[in-house]
Amino acid sequence: MIGVFGGTFDPIHYGHLRPAKEALVTLGLEQVRFVPAARPPHRRPPVASAEQRLRMVELAVADEPGFVVDDRELRRPGPSYTVDTLMSMREEFGERTLCLLLGTDAFVQLETWHCWQQLPQLAHLVVMPRPGWPIPDSDSGLPAWARGTLVQQVAELARATSGFLFFLRVTPQDISATRIREVIADGDTVADWLPPAEFDYICQHGIYRK
Numbered sequence: 108m109i110g111v112f113g114g115t116f117d118p119i120h121y122g123h124l125r126p127a128k129e130a131l132v133t134l135g136l137e138q139v140r141f142v143p144a145a146r147p148p149h150r151r152p153p154v155a156s157a158e159q160r161l162r163m164v165e166l167a168v169a170d171e172p173g174f175v176v177d178d179r180e181l182r183r184p185g186p187s188y189t190v191d192t193l194m195s196m197r198e199e200f201g202e203r204t205l206c207l208l209l210g211t212d213a214f215v216q217l218e219t220w221h222c223w224q225q226l227p228q229l230a231h232l233v234v235m236p237r238p239g240w241p242i243p244d245s246d247s248g249l250p251a252w253a254r255g256t257l258v259q260q261v262a263e264l265a266r267a268t269s270g271f272l273f274f275l276r277v278t279p280q281d282i283s284a285t286r287i288r289e290v291i292a293d294g295d296t297v298a299d300w301l302p303p304a305e306f307d308y309i310c311q312h313g314i315y316r317k
């Protein structure tokens with residue numbers, strides 16, 4: 108099984124990295140592919156350039172076995188739609204099981220994503236709790252499209268290459284990139300929220316400073 112973790116990563120932080128590590132171990136993933144969005148369609152343009160965000164991801168995952176940087180959205184023109192990324196991974200990885208990793212905030216907004224109905228046809232959806240965003244604890248709390256796809260056991264994910272929904276109980280990390288950008292702009296340190304090599308890169312290049 109391959110984990111796919113897309114994001115703006117402006118910057119990547121422990122709120123991404125720690126849940127992804129728990130997903131890698133708990134789901135027994137062969138790898139987690141971090142996919143920075145070159146041109147994220149649903150939000151204001153990122154502060155750091157796509158190349159800087161890619162570099163920060165490279166530095167952040169460098170010492171983590173099983174973590175892989177995937178730059179396909181930077182190599183593709185146009186808006187960075189997850190559906191296109193999963194389709195290209197399907198071509199590359201064939202009938203391997205793909206697990207799209209999402210925080211709860213992303214999951215509850217999924218219906219705003221481009222061609223969102225195709226996403227469960229391409230991958231399992233693995234949702235990780237994010238502080239402030241409660242997860243539905245039963246089928247009845249889910250959006251209509253997701254009912255009947257919920258599985259409770261990790262082992263069930265191996266029964267298909269896509270199509271299931273799984274809530275992964277990871278340790279909550281109350282960290283956001285927005286907060287990190289604000290703290291740096293205010294001249295304070297964010298050293299506890301991201302890996303040291305990435306922190307050094309942000310300082311050296313003056314990223315997010317006022």
Ligand code: ATP
Nearest residue numbers: 113114115116122209210213237280282283284285
């Ligand atoms: P911003 O504050 O700029 O919106 P962010 O911190 O939410 O950024 P993104 O790059 O937008 O980070 O998030 C990418 C993915 O990571 C999304 O699926 C999001 O739900 C998830 N995610 C981000 N932070 C956390 C967190 N602290 N815990 C769990 N999931 C998270």
